[in-house]
Amino acid sequence: MQLGTRWTSGDQPPAGVPEALVRGVRGVDDATPKDELGQPRPRWTLTWLEGRPIAELDTGVIVTLDDDGEPVVRHDDETSFGGH
Template structure:
């Protein structure tokens, strides 16, 4: 596993992410309560060369 980066909900995603994963991230963000979203961040890791984005609430999206 390789650590990537962290970014806030609604913020700019890392440029290496596939567009499909970015779209899924935005779908999850659209369903969040704005008060909760303001405190949450995504963590990007790379597992066997594939991106894994995990939200602070435990939501995991794999690319």
């Protein structure tokens, strides 16, 4: 069994996060606009499903790995603000 973890967007991911997933997470972090009003940054949650890592940002952005081990970024439409 593998346990998940959490960390703040923009911070160094924990050592247990696979490097390919870290690349995808960093790409999202780099593309996220900085909050000039000092609001707290969203947090990432790492979980494992059938041995595969999944990183989800509080905003609904999800980073997974494809069959070749490359990061894939998508958005969970169910958590978006305006979803039904």
